[in-house]
Amino acid sequence: MRRGWILISGLLLVLACGEGKELSPAEQGARVYAVNCTACHHPDPTRDGTLGPAIAGSSRELLDARVVRGEYPPGYTPKRQSQQMVPLPYLAPQIDALAAYLGELSPAAN
Secondary structure (H helix, E strand, C coil), X not given: CHHHHHHHXXXXXXXXXXXXXXXXXXXXXXXXXXXXXXXXCXXXXXCCCCCCCCCCCCCHHHHHHHHHHCCCCCCCCCCCCCCCCCCXXXXXXXXXXXXXXXXXXXXXXX
């Protein structure tokens, strides 16, 4: 299990390093999303994925609660009742970047 965390951390570090260019928080968040979220959520965050709903426009509060702790903020009504998402506490340091990326995207009109 520990080896898996090391591999994931290494992959995130490699992806976060550009070719000498400093990435904006939104660019970092896009990479975090691509590596960690697209297995369940659609590669386009404005669209529903196979397991997870569209999450464009998600607030930092929602991301912190759902991604890090596996819960919802008080008063939040989930888009789906599946309860399939597991907490990903190793992403806690990346929540600001993920929020920057998803926050700049407008949710798709239903």
